Amino acid sequence: MNPPRPTTPEPRRDTPATAEPATHETLDRLWADPPGLWGQLTAVQNDKIGVRLILTGFFFLLLGGSFDSVLMRLQLAVAENDLLSPQLYNELFTNHGTVTMFLVILPLFEGFAVLLLPLLLGTREMPFPRLGAFGYWTFLFGGLLYYSATLFSHVPDAGWFAYTPLSGPQFSPDMAIDFWVLGLGVAEVGAIAVAFEIIIGVLKTRAPGMTLGRIPLFAWSLLVMAFMILFAFTPLIVGSLLLELDRGFGTQFFNPDLGGSSLLWQHLFWIFGHPEVYIQSVPAAGIVSMIIPVFVRRRIIGYNWLVASVVAIGFLSFGLWAHHMFAVGLAPIILSFFAAASMMIAIPTGVQFFAWIATIWGGRPVWRPPFLFVVGFLVIFLIGGITGVMVAAPPFDLQAHDSHFVVGHLHYVLIGGVAFPIFAGVYYWFPKFTGRLLSERLGRWNFWLLFVGVNVAFFPMHIVGLMGMPRRVYTYDEGLGWGIYNMISTIGVVAFIVPGIAVFVWNVVRSLRRGEAAGANPWGADTLEWAVPSPPAQHGWTNLPIVTSRHPLWDQKDLASGDESLVSTARGLGEWPLRWRAAVTVGTADGRPQEVFRVADPSIWPLVTAGGVLVIFLGELSKIRWSIGIGVLIVVIGAIAWNWPTDPPMTVEEEAEFERKHAVPVNAGGSVVISAWATAIGILFVSIAFSSLLLSYFYLRLENAQWPPVGIPDPGLIVGLVAAVLVVAAGLMARWGMHRLGSDDRRGFLAGLASSLAVGGLGLSLQIGDVTEMAFAWTDHAYGSVFHTLAWFVLVVGSIALIMTLTVLFWGFRRLYTSRRHAAVANVIRLWTAAQVIWSIGFATLYLAPRLT
Ligand code: HAS
Ligand code: CU
Numbered sequence: 050m051n052p053p054r055p056t057t058p059e060p061r062r063d064t065p066a067t068a069e070p071a072t073h074e075t076l077d078r079l080w081a082d083p084p085g086l087w088g089q090l091t092a093v094q095n096d097k098i099g100v101r102l103i104l105t106g107f108f109f110l111l112l113g114g115s116f117d118s119v120l121m122r123l124q125l126a127v128a129e130n131d132l133l134s135p136q137l138y139n140e141l142f143t144n145h146g147t148v149t150m151f152l153v154i155l156p157l158f159e160g161f162a163v164l165l166l167p168l169l170l171g172t173r174e175m176p177f178p179r180l181g182a183f184g185y186w187t188f189l190f191g192g193l194l195y196y197s198a199t200l201f202s203h204v205p206d207a208g209w210f211a212y213t214p215l216s217g218p219q220f221s222p223d224m225a226i227d228f229w230v231l232g233l234g235v236a237e238v239g240a241i242a243v244a245f246e247i248i249i250g251v252l253k254t255r256a257p258g259m260t261l262g263r264i265p266l267f268a269w270s271l272l273v274m275a276f277m278i279l280f281a282f283t284p285l286i287v288g289s290l291l292l293e294l295d296r297g298f299g300t301q302f303f304n305p306d307l308g309g310s311s312l313l314w315q316h317l318f319w320i321f322g323h324p325e326v327y328i329q330s331v332p333a334a335g336i337v338s339m340i341i342p343v344f345v346r347r348r349i350i351g352y353n354w355l356v357a358s359v360v361a362i363g364f365l366s367f368g369l370w371a372h373h374m375f376a377v378g379l380a381p382i383i384l385s386f387f388a389a390a391s392m393m394i395a396i397p398t399g400v401q402f403f404a405w406i407a408t409i410w411g412g413r414p415v416w417r418p419p420f421l422f423v424v425g426f427l428v429i430f431l432i433g434g435i436t437g438v439m440v441a442a443p444p445f446d447l448q449a450h451d452s453h454f455v456v457g458h459l460h461y462v463l464i465g466g467v468a469f470p471i472f473a474g475v476y477y478w479f480p481k482f483t484g485r486l487l488s489e490r491l492g493r494w495n496f497w498l499l500f501v502g503v504n505v506a507f508f509p510m511h512i513v514g515l516m517g518m519p520r521r522v523y524t525y526d527e528g529l530g531w532g533i534y535n536m537i538s539t540i541g542v543v544a545f546i547v548p549g550i551a552v553f554v555w556n557v558v559r560s561l562r563r564g565e566a567a568g569a570n571p572w573g574a575d576t577l578e579w580a581v582p583s584p585p586a587q588h589g590w591t592n593l594p595i596v597t598s599r600h601p602l603w604d605q606k607d608l609a610s611g612d613e614s615l616v617s618t619a620r621g622l623g624e625w626p627l628r629w630r631a632a633v634t635v636g637t638a639d640g641r642p643q644e645v646f647r648v649a650d651p652s653i654w655p656l657v658t659a660g661g662v663l664v665i666f667l668g669e670l671s672k673i674r675w676s677i678g679i680g681v682l683i684v685v686i687g688a689i690a691w692n693w694p695t696d697p698p699m700t701v702e703e704e705a706e707f708e709r710k711h712a713v714p715v716n717a718g719g720s721v722v723i724s725a726w727a728t729a730i731g732i733l734f735v736s737i738a739f740s741s742l743l744l745s746y747f748y749l750r751l752e753n754a755q756w757p758p759v760g761i762p763d764p765g766l767i768v769g770l771v772a773a774v775l776v777v778a779a780g781l782m783a784r785w786g787m788h789r790l791g792s793d794d795r796r797g798f799l800a801g802l803a804s805s806l807a808v809g810g811l812g813l814s815l816q817i818g819d820v821t822e823m824a825f826a827w828t829d830h831a832y833g834s835v836f837h838t839l840a841w842f843v844l845v846v847g848s849i850a851l852i853m854t855l856t857v858l859f860w861g862f863r864r865l866y867t868s869r870r871h872a873a874v875a876n877v878i879r880l881w882t883a884a885q886v887i888w889s890i891g892f893a894t895l896y897l898a899p900r901l902t
Contacts, residue, residue: 073591075627080173080588082651091651093178094587096482098185099164102243105185106156109192113148115550117141119542122506126539128527138523139206143229146209150325151233152192154467155278158332159184159243161474162271164482166247168578168585169265171256171594173632174648176249176723179655179691180242186659188239194666195232198225205229208521210322211292213303213314218296224670227296230289231666237282237289238662241734244282247275249726252637256577257615258596259640265576266349269356270335273363274328279730280367280737281324287741288317291838297669300827300834302745308831310752312377313745319370320741327366330462331359333470334401337423340473341405343574344420345412348600351404358397358404365394375446384443391441398434402427418492419572422473425500429465433458436511451521454514460507464499472499472553479557480571484583485564491556495549502545509534575600580608592623593633596640614712618642621711629698633713634722642713646720647698658687689856694718694865694873701869721872728876732883735846739887742842746835746894756899757832761825763899764836768819773892775812776847779805780881783854787878793868795861802858805881809851816844836895843891850884853877 082092092098121141124133133141163181167174175181198204203225207216216226251264251272292314294300301307303314342349349355371379371387379387405427414420436458440446449455472495480486513534518525525531570579577594578585579602595611598604610616622631622645630648635641661683668677697718704715750756757763786801820840827837857874860866866874 072623072627073586076588076591077586079627080586080630087653088651090656091653093182093649093651093655095163095167095175095178095181096585096587098178098181099160099162100482101185102156102160102163102188104160105189105192106153106160109148109152109156112196113144114153115547117145117148119547121145122539122542124523125525125535127536128525128529128532130524133523135523136206139521140204142521143205143208147195147205147229147233149463150209151236152195154329154463154471155240156188157471158271158274158329159240159247161332161336161478162247162250162275163243165478165578166250166268166271167254167589168481168581169268169576170251170254171259171577171590171596172250172254173588173590173593174254174630175246176254176632176634176720177246177649177727179649179652181246182652183655183659183691184239184242184246186239186656187242187662188236190659190663191232191234191236191239191666193232194235194663194670195228198228198232201228203228210315210318212318213292213295213311216292216314217303218299221296227293227670230293230296231670234286234289234293235662235666237286239659240278241282241286244275244278245727245730247271248279248730249723251275253634253723253726254632255635255640256594256596257618257633257635257640257642258611259635261638261640262353263596263599263640266338266352266355266359267332267335270331270338270359273359274332277324277328277331277363277366279734281321281328283734283737284317284741284744285321287738287745288314288321291317291745291834293669294827294834294838297672298827300838301829301831302749302834304831307829308749308753308758309834310749310831312374313748313752315374315377316370316748317741317745319373320367323370323373324366326459326462327362329467331362333426333467334359336470336474336477337405337426338401339576340419340423340477341408342412342600343477343572344415344417344423345409346415346573347408347412348603349404350407350411351400352599354400355404358400361397362394365390365397369394372441372446375443376450388441388443392438395434395438402431417476417572418487418489418496419473419477421493421496422469422476425496426465426469426473429461429469429500429503433461433463433465437462449514451519452514453510453518453520456520457507457510457514460503460510464503464507469499472496475557477572478578479560480564480567481578481583481585483561483564484567485560486567486571487556487560487564491552491559495552495556498545498549498552502541502549504541505545506538506541509537570602575603577601577608588630593619595619615642617711618645618713621645621707621713625707626699626717629717631715634720644720644722645707645713645715646723647717649719652691654687654691658684658691661687685852694860716872718870719872724872724876725879728879732879735883735887739842739846739890742835742839743890743894746839749831749835750898753832757825758830761830761832764823764896765819766896768815769892769896772812772816772819773888775808775815776888777885779809779812780850780885782808783881784878787871787874790861790866790871790874791868795864798866798874799858799861802854802861806851806854806858809847809854813844813847813851816840816847820844839891840895843888846884846887850877850881853880 080094082088082094082097120133121138124130124138163175201224203223205225205228207221207226211226211229214220251268255264291302295302295304301309303309303311305311338349338355368390369387371383372391375384440449440455440458476487476492513531516531518531567583569582580594581589592609594601594608595615597611601608618633622633630650631645632648633642634644634646636643661680664683665677665680668674668680699717704717707715782801783805786798786805789797789801820837825833827834854877857877860873
């Protein structure tokens with residue numbers, strides 16, 4: 050543990066990056082996006098993408114978070130009110146929950162991450178700028194698609210968790226829920242894409258010398274958030290796929306009459322939904338850990354404990370989902386397990402709390418707006434956390450479930466625990482990116498209005514909830530005595546929260562033009578982003594900073610000295626190369642430079658690919674199904690064009706020369722290290738999706754006494770077996786080809802890949818024939834539904850491996866690869882390994898498992 054040190058660090062002010070002004074300008078131009086409309090569409094710069102994500106999140110908040118809630122509160126203010134119809138009320142609470150949980154906090158934090166991480170970590174860009182752009186566009190398209198439901202008067206009305214059977218084809222036959230499933234589906238793809246960026250950004254692109262133990266706490270929490278997004282959103286995408294198949298293709302996943310299960314949806318949803326709440330609170334806690342030390346002038350206490358807590362919360366949060374399902378009739382042993390796990394998560398949360406309080410205790414607080422919001426957070430989040438532990442006890446929850454008590458809990462944790470830190474973060478970092486401070490006076494108004502408002506609006510909900518007032522009911526009887534509490538809640542929203550948000554918006558608008566100039570480090574803060582000018586240059590850093598402490602601006606004399614080899618790399622990158630966008634990857638643990646690589650340039654293809662994703666989902670929404678094929682085609686073409694290799698801007702000899710001088714290899718053709726990481730995480734993503742499908746398969750199997758059900762034959766074994774053997778063999782051939790490339794045997798390489806393609810193609814065709822000829826259909830029974838879905842999933846994985854093999858074969862013919870430059874081939878081989886494993890497990894599940902009963 051970090052020993053509590055009584056020292057008061059002397060903050061160093063204004064430490065601009067030291068470099069030749071001319072170099073600085075050259076780099077600034079080199080890293081800028083092109084001008085004009087075309088520049089906007091092709092933009093990949095992290096500043097731009099980050100700000101877009103943040104603004105889009107706020108935009109959706111104003112649209113869905115505020116407007117809806119005010120209407121709902123006006124309706125509930127008095128008993129037997131008829132301001133809103135029951136149907137409109139259903140639509141409003143559905144929209145409110147959906148928008149805030151999917152379209153607001155997520156892009157806000159992902160935006161913070163993309164905007165801030167390169168400065169915070171001391172690097173020039175995010176590792177995959179084009180992926181960031183793609184993530185933004187898909188997110189925007191998904192949000193707009195979801196919102197367009199209103200234009201067609203088919204507004205989703207089944208709650209933010211869209212429980213089946215209410216959301217299924219029987220009870221929601223019109224398009225409303227399709228907008229929900231498909232619009233959010235597009236946005237989820239975007240969220241996952243940005244999560245890729247964040248994971249690899251934090252792990253691989255940091256300043257020389259920034260070891261794991263020196264990573265700022267906010268970056269740690271963003272890393273955990275990004276992993277959680279990957280692990281939580283993927284099951285949701287799978288769940289949504291199954292729901293859409295039920296709705297659009299007549300499968301029976303959630304239909305109990307034909308072997309399906311409504312609870313399967315609840316499980317898939319909450320495996321996402323519970324982690325989702327921590328996806329929002331983990332980065333919020335990260336902001337708090339950044340701000341407290343700066344405003345109490347003291348190093349954070351318990352850095353290691355804080356890191357361990359965030360990681361523990363990330364893991365634990367995947368073991369609690371069924372506490373949202375205490376009332377569905379789970380076995381007592383399962384109830385106990387989930388209750389205990391839910392209470393256990395209070396431990397790491399408590400550790401964070403005590404570390405923060407201990408840090409504040411010995412410090413000298415400076416009560417400026419960021420710190421005010423942090424203190425407000427501590428108070429409100431504590432109350433929300435305690436009500437959380439209360440509902441984690443099943444006997445209590447059976448009373449409180451589906452009542453306004455839960456509404457009280459969730460708003461305390463979400464507004465106090467998440468929104469307050471976001472406000473704190475905006476007040477804190479706004480000056481860095483605009484060069485101007487937000488007004489202190491307005492900031493105080495902003496804070497006090499919200500702080501009072503949250504308590505006035507949401508505290509009475511606990512009481513009225515325990516008196517029996519349910520949630521999601523548009524009105525209540527006069528004689529129940531609930532009126533006064535509801536009136537107070539409404540006053541809290543209308544008289545305090547709404548003005549509070551208005552003051553904030555006014556503060557931002559006003560300060561953009563008239564705010565006090567900030568300087569590089571207005572708060573005397575300790576982390577790297579405060580060393581560069583406000584606003585920062587496009588490339589962020591001319592000379593990469595060298596990090597030797599956890600609080601570089603407090604502890605280090607300057608950012609240019611350190612161990613000799615680090616200095617050499619940092620200096621090398623400041624002088625050269627100035628013709629292409631160079632950045633550095635570092636060792637995950639030790640922060641030592643591993644590679645100088647070329648960061649991608651602006652490109653239109655991310656936008657095109659995002660458009661393709663939209664077309665796929667639109668095709669399903671409009672039921673013009675052939676356009677799904679067009680969408681897939683656009684995605685494939687877009688992805689290939691986006692990754693089209695360009696000539697490396699320097700020769701192998703020039704690369705070698707840099708390596709001789711600075712002891713770090715150069716890959717001007719693109720990074721070897723991070724592309725391998727990206728492949729690994731891509732494989733992880735596919736594996737999570739596959740596991741979610743397997744989970745559905747075995748869940749349904751447990752729910753059904755007969756498997757396959759009476760009247761449905763076992764799938765014939767022979768063809769499936771032959772296909773599986775061929776696919777595994779195809780993977781081995783590709784691997785052999787790659788081996789030949791290692792010894793510069795180009796013919797052997799091409800022959801290996803070509804035979805892999807032929808054999809794999811044969812295996813795939815056999816399997817497609819087998820599945821289409823199967824004696825049962827996906828509409829027959831949940832067994833048929835899950836059989837066909839799993840089979841097609843495996844086929845898609847196999848097809849991706851084949852398409853990738855075809856691409857590298859094409860480039861192999863054009864002599865792109867050598868024994869030295871072959872990162873793409875190595876990645877395709879990794880993909881093959883995953884495909885082999887997935888195909889084998891898929892085969893065993895589909896063809897062998899039914900025979901075991
Ligand atoms: Fe929650 C429902 C349990 C934290 C958000 N939660 C929700 C919903 C949302 C939400 C949105 O077990 C509604 C979903 C819906 O639409 O139906 N929640 C917990 C627990 C914690 C918790 C145990 N929730 C959060 C956070 C959220 C969030 C953070 C968003 C940011 N929540 C539940 C349960 C339900 C639920 C049930 C389902 C209810 C139902 O019936 O539907 C914990 O993470 C809280 C830990 C934090 C603290 C405070 C700091 C800790 C200290 C240590 C000492 C404290 C101790 C506890 C030892 C506890 C200082 C003492 C206990 C006493 C009672 C005094
Ligand atoms: Cu939960």
